[in-house]
Amino acid sequence: MSAPHDHASTAVSSHLSLEALSALLEKIFLRHGTSAEVARVLAQNCAGAERDGAHSHGVFRIPGYVSTLQSGWVNGQAVPVVEDVASGFVRVDANNGFAQPALAAARELLVQKARSAGIAVLAIRNSHHFAALWPDVEPFAYEGLVALSVVNSMTCVVPHGADRPLFGTNPIAFAAPRAGGEPIVFDLATSAIAHGDVQIAARQGERLPQGMGVDSLGQPTTDPKAILEGGALLPFGGHKGSALSMMVELLAAALTGGNFSFEFDWNNHPGAKTPWTGQLLIVIDPDKAAGQSFAERSQELVRQMHGVGLKRLPGDRRHHQRAKSLANGIELDARTLANLRELAGD
Ligand SMILES: NC(=O)C1=CN([C@@H]2O[C@H](COP(=O)(O)OP(=O)(O)OC[C@H]3O[C@@H](n4cnc5c(N)ncnc54)[C@H](OP(=O)(O)O)[C@@H]3O)[C@@H](O)[C@H]2O)C=CC1
Numbered sequence: 001m002s003a004p005h006d007h008a009s010t011a012v013s014s015h016l017s018l019e020a021l022s023a024l025l026e027k028i029f030l031r032h033g034t035s036a037e038v039a040r041v042l043a044q045n046c047a048g049a050e051r052d053g054a055h056s057h058g059v060f061r062i063p064g065y066v067s068t069l070q071s072g073w074v075n076g077q078a079v080p081v082v083e084d085v086a087s088g089f090v091r092v093d094a095n096n097g098f099a100q101p102a103l104a105a106a107r108e109l110l111v112q113k114a115r116s117a118g119i120a121v122l123a124i125r126n127s128h129h130f131a132a133l134w135p136d137v138e139p140f141a142y143e144g145l146v147a148l149s150v151v152n153s154m155t156c157v158v159p160h161g162a163d164r165p166l167f168g169t170n171p172i173a174f175a176a177p178r179a180g181g182e183p184i185v186f187d188l189a190t191s192a193i194a195h196g197d198v199q200i201a202a203r204q205g206e207r208l209p210q211g212m213g214v215d216s217l218g219q220p221t222t223d224p225k226a227i228l229e230g231g232a233l234l235p236f237g238g239h240k241g242s243a244l245s246m247m248v249e250l251l252a253a254a255l256t257g258g259n260f261s262f263e264f265d266w267n268n269h270p271g272a273k274t275p276w277t278g279q280l281l282i283v284i285d286p287d288k289a290a291g292q293s294f295a296e297r298s299q300e301l302v303r304q305m306h307g308v309g310l311k312r313l314p315g316d317r318r319h320h321q322r323a324k325s326l327a328n329g330i331e332l333d334a335r336t337l338a339n340l341r342e343l344a345g346d
């Protein structure tokens with residue numbers, strides 16, 4: 001299957017509106033066996049990532065979604081089961097479906113609980129997350145809430161001090177409202193680099209910076225192919241990133257009832273790419289906590305950061321790209337668009 005975003009063929013590009021790209025992706029998901037709701041949620045998620053220039057988790061991922069659905073590894077028709085377990089706790093069994101429809105199904109109850117109790121936790125299990133994590137937290141900040149989420153992925157990261165991979169790339173995303181500006185949002189893999197970016201570098205024939213991964217013999221390498229073919233990634237920041245990755249395994253898997261990154265086996269499903277794990281979200285209503293405007297305090301922090309010379313906040317690059325995409329359309333090179341249309345059966 002050819003891959004969207006073939007950077008070898010960027011000579012001619014098209015610009016699609018967010019709606020047009022979402023509609024095209026929705027058609028691909030539907031054509032490959034998802035329910036209408038799953039197609040809608042995943043298409044919006046993936047098109048939003050592409051709009052914001054989050055290329056490692058935009059349309060680049062579409063062949064992986066398609067081959068996973070074709071392999072029978074994930075249930076594209078899954079209906080998540082939402083369990084209201086306590087005043088501040090919601091659980092969802094995603095039923096071997098994607099995580100984002102599970103979040104969508106529980107979202108209203110989660111927000112209601114966060115607003116009444118001040119804090120609420122959502123534990124999603126039996127789920128597949130193949131996307132960027134910021135789309136799961138940023139919308140809460142637009143509603144004045146603080147949100148934190150973690151998800152574990154598949155074994156490809158060597159814990160600091162170990163000699164073989166065990167952890168996933170295990171991202172952490174955080175979002176907080178800010179007065180007079182976009183919310184403060186960061187979303188980072190706890191590995192030195194996301195697996196998706198290693199794949200993109202390999203495809204483009206680029207080397208990686210030092211310190212990202214090791215080859216099949218455990219030796220440091222800057223060759224992305226050596227990392228992908230029997231090698232592994234390293235945590236960011238040595239023991240510190242490794243501790244955060246361990247925390248993600250505990251919160252996203254042990255606490256939710258999902259699989260650890262090393263606990264599932266997709267060998268009998270050729271083409272399967274989506275980690276079958278768990279996800280945790282914590283949502284806080286700052287109005288219940290600070291006694292003063294949290295959003296004003298966020299803005300004050302940003303003012304002070306800029307005051308000491310900071311030029312770029314996490315999220316600035318995405319929002320800059322979002323504004324550009326919304327003004328001019330989302331840019332896709334000709335081959336990428338042709339590949340997507342073929343997958344859609346157009
Ligand atoms: N579903 C899954 O299992 C997994 C998903 N992923 C996803 O991969 C994506 C990429 O992760 P990763 O490679 O770690 O992301 P990056 O290292 O590119 O960026 C991490 C964060 O730091 C910010 N940032 C980057 N550079 C700067 C800078 N110079 N100054 C200030 N802020 C900066 C980014 O903001 P900005 O966005 O504005 O650049 C972003 O919020 C994430 O969306 C993550 O969720 C990763 C692992 C597993």
Ligand SMILES: O=C(O)C1=NCCCC1
Nearest residue numbers: 130131153169194195196
């Ligand atoms: O880029 C990554 O790392 C991952 N993204 C999607 C899920 C698997 C890991």
